[in-house]
Amino acid sequence: MSVPTKSALKKVLKKKYVEVDGAIATTATYIIGGERITLSIPNETDSSKKLIFPLNVLFEDEHLAILHKPAGILVSGNSFKTMADALPQNLKPSALIDTTKPQPVHRLDYATTGVLLTGKTGSAIRKLNQLFQDKKVQKVYYAVTIGEMPPHGKITTPIDNKIAESHFEVIQSVASEKYATLNLVKLDPKTGRRHQLRKHLASISNPILGDQTYGREGFILKGKGLYLHAYSLEFIHPFTEEKISIKDDLPERFTKIFGSI
Structure with a gap:
């Protein structure tokens, strides 16, 4: 058993699950080398x-x-x-020595659908996090936006005073009685700021359909959610060195407007 991240280490120390040479360890415990370190996490027995x-x-x-x-x-x-809590009930436990509770390695908003990458071992979680930090994971999103747009472009509006960059390409546009124009937009975020795509599209007056936070007043669509979908992930597997390219088809509510892509 291993502790994959610093935050996880702090949690097990706080819960007194770590011993050094038989004594309960804390964040103040100093390690010289040669000590016997024991991690004992109780098994979950309450299936409820x-x-x-x-x-x-x-x-x-x-x-x-x-x-x-x-x-x-x-x-x-x-x-x-x-x-995170649903993963152990949906995935097979890893047989590798550093197996741990599966853990997501990036974020998707509550209302966003699509591909989510998770690690199943301590070493995999660390390496996948590093891939994201090094910008070696290519992500593609699709969104439905409101209003006329240029065919393609780059948005560099800072978010929370930090550099942010998103590229977009309009794949298809249709006339709408309520919204005048709806666009199916392919999105390539070059940075990973919180709510980046939603904020960037709103900043050019093309908010995402169903966005109740950044949408235009009077154009809020209720009851059908946010039209933002994480469509694909592409990266080199950190252990097998194979190219992994996974796509997640557009939800039906997208294809009802534009058909399949």
């Missing part, structure tokens, strides 16, 4: 606390898994209903 929420697994091996995230569920957090 397990989140039974069936998920569509798009790819899985001993190291990692890619799943479809539905709308209306958090990726992680203090809520009981999260993707």
Whole structure:
């Protein structure tokens, strides 16, 4: 058993799950070398606390898994209903020595659908996080936006005083009685700021359909969610060195407007 991240290490120390030479360790415990370090995490025995929420697994091996995230569920957090809590009930435990509870390695908003990458071992979680930090994971999103748009472009509006960059390409536009024009837009975010695509599209007066936070007043679509979908992920597998390219088809509510792509 391993502790994949610094935050996870702090949690197990706080819960007194770590001993150094038989004594309970804290964040102040100093390690010289040669000590016997023991990690003892109690097994969960109360099945009523397990989140039974069936998920569509798009790819899985001993190291990692890619799943479809539905709308209306958090990726992680203090809520009981999260993707993180549903993962152990949907994935096969890794047989590798550093197996751990599966953990998402990036974020998708509560209302966003699409591909979510998770690690199943401590080493996989660390390496996948590094791939994201090094910008070696190519992500493609699709959104439905409101209003006339140029055929393609780049948005560089800073977010929270930080550099942010998103590229867009209009794939198809249709006339709409309520919104005048609706666009199917392919999005390539070069940075990963919180709500980046939603904020960027709103900044050029083309908010995403169904965006109740950044949408235009009087044009809020209620009851059908946010029309933002994480369509694909592409990266080099950090252990097998194979090229992984996974797509998650557009939701039906997209294809009802534009047809299949």
